[in-house]
Amino acid sequence: MNDIKSAVSEKSEPIPRLGEIGLSNFAPYLMNRIMGRYNADLRQEMTGLGLTTPKMRALAVLSVIDALPITELAVYAVVEQSTLSRSLEQLASDGLVRRDPDPTDSRVTRISITEAGRAALDQLWPSMVRVYEQMFKDIPAEERQAFVTTLQKMLNNVRKHDF
Amino acid sequence: MNDIKSAVSEKSEPIPRLGEIGLSNFAPYLMNRIMGRYNADLRQEMTGLGLTTPKMRALAVLSVIDALPITELAVYAVVEQSTLSRSLEQLASDGLVRRDPDPTDSRVTRISITEAGRAALDQLWPSMVRVYEQMFKDIPAEERQAFVTTLQKMLNNVRKHDF
DNA sequence: CAAAATAATATGCATTTGCAATTATAAATC
């Protein structure tokens, strides 16, 4: 019932339409809707800190993986490269990230989070956790774990880069 | 390990930072990244059909639930009300949706998908299924089902409306 | 039932976005 094609017969059945599956059984719909709420909830908190979604995502990634080239950071942060370029401009001028030329490839600029950047993220982090906990309210630890395991497989399936 | 706070002790432990959890164990990060890819992949197909993400989402929802007030459609489609208002303008002038005044509340405009709208969505649907299948490649039916079940709980947790 | 509060939709406007083109550097090819 959850394998969208091939449910009944062997090959080339007519693909069921969305109406037959139902919005609430279609994983991408549910994920978009949940993340839409998550991101909207956080945007409010970010505005107060002078951050935007792309800026926040860049900081979040950089808090985990440092000194990333911009192109790579764009993939991790799920932000268009040109959008990220401009976000980094602002983050740098606000002193939340630092730009260092790559020593071996002078095309590359490596981005690092600064102490001020970490402090900004730390201010936001409790809200992120709060929204996260609301999202997983009453969902037991094993179910959360299984969910994340499936997500990891999915990311592997759709990712176009090695990172 | 997946319950972000309260992992070790009873109350008010210091909240672990994102760096300690790791990006690939943080469900919202994974979900944003997967859906970023999903939406980017589809955007290419949509462009060829003269559609945008908000337009496509509106059509997808309307193919399942018809004659929705704009405000309600905005929630289902995960699109800002003002953005949706403008998207519907275009969809209507392209003949893909119809606007009908609500008979009992004259503030409300109810939106329905037209035959042409269904045809446009039908053209996109195979791509949506293809991206979906890629996403869940090698993930068995029971795991998909469990995943959707968790998503449904999550949506219930974060939703702010009855629908 | 008049006045105030709420709700649905549209719109003005500044900002953000994404795409395409540009610039600068590096790698590959002939």
Added chain:
DNA sequence: GATTTATAATTGCAAATGCATATTATTTTG
């Protein structure tokens, strides 16, 4: 090793977005 091709990052520009507000209609309240 000069020329072509590929890659990293920025930027110009038109279109899209989100917020606040305007407008019209409905519901609530005193």
